[in-house]
Amino acid sequence: MGSSKTPGAKILFLAPSYGATGWYRCNVPGKELAKIGHTVHLDLGSEPDVVAGYDVLVISNGSNERALELLQHARSAGVYIVADIDDDPWHMTDANPNIMHFDETERMSLEAVLSQADCVTTTNPFLADFVSSFGSSVIVLPNCLPGEYWHVAKCRHPKTVIGWIGGLTHYDDLLLVAEPINRLLTERSDIEFHLTVFEEHPFQPKTKVKILPATLNLPEYPALFAGIDIGIAPLVDNHFNRSKSDLKFLEYGAARVPCVASDVSTYSRAIRPGQNGFLAANSAQWIEHLTRLIDDATLREQIATEARKTAEERFIDKQIHLWEKTYSLPTSGL
Secondary structure, eight states: OOOOOOOOOEEEEEOSOSSHHIIIIIIHHHHHHHHTTOEEEEESSOOGGGGGGOSEEEEESOOSHHHHHHHHHHHHTTOEEEEEOOSOGGGOOTTOTTGGGOOHHHHHHHHHHHHHSSEEEESSHHHHHHHGGGSSEEEEOOOOBOGGGOOOOOOOOSSEEEEEOOOGGGHHHHHTTHHHHHHHHHHOSSEEEEEESOSSOSOSOGGGEEEEOOOSOGGGGGGGGTTOSEEEEOOOOSHHHHTSOSHHHHHHHHTTOOEEEESSHHHHTTOOBTTTBEEESSHHHHHHHHHHHHHOHHHHHHHHHHHHHHHHHTBHHHHHHHHHHHTTOOOOOO
């Protein structure tokens, strides 16, 4: 049985880079939109006159004059304009190495893009509420995972491995768990701690800490989770971090890794304590939850199973209808 397809739309994603933001906010939904019949192009800097050939222009974190120039050409050509933002540069902290690279001109460009777009999309309600002050309609399109990459073959170690996968902006977040992790590493002979990025870190003893090799090849990224038994997602509770998404919890869940996360709104919207993860508000709670998971392999498996179910609900193929609706696209399909 079948019927004719509705002609798809032509969509141009203007990404800030081919890094994590370009991957999750542009490439992941873009590839899924292409699968269901739309024509999608992702670029870092198209010539302004090119946009006239598209139905939709999506500008991701558009904090430069090129983004504003593309927007103005799109407006003249009657192209539907979406401004997507997944971070809060207005409240960066000194811990963020990008703070010196986001100047007033870039802020003004970003605010102009947000105010002139037909709609703004972002990752969570907290950031949506903040950017709504710039005037455009704001819609939450949550970060989603490309399910085809998240079939992680687990690697087993003789010891229980607590792990953290993250980037250079998170050193202060790791300091939150230095005391409880160091205490567990000192008191227990049956655990190790593995982490990415930081050769210099606050965790002791060094003999029980392993640095995981990071990768810039994003399809290979899920393999970093293969050797982790328990994941941690510490996050300092401030305005900048409350604007972040729950992506780290989803990644652990997709890899079937039970997670203990900071008890902040970023994670509390997704984690059901004791069911698909745990939330920790202080050192005592970090130690309590981690100890339970270390000592109880059955509990680890139960939490991991529920976390995987949560992550699967955020696989992009199950959520792409939100993008079609937000972009006012013709529905494609058989």
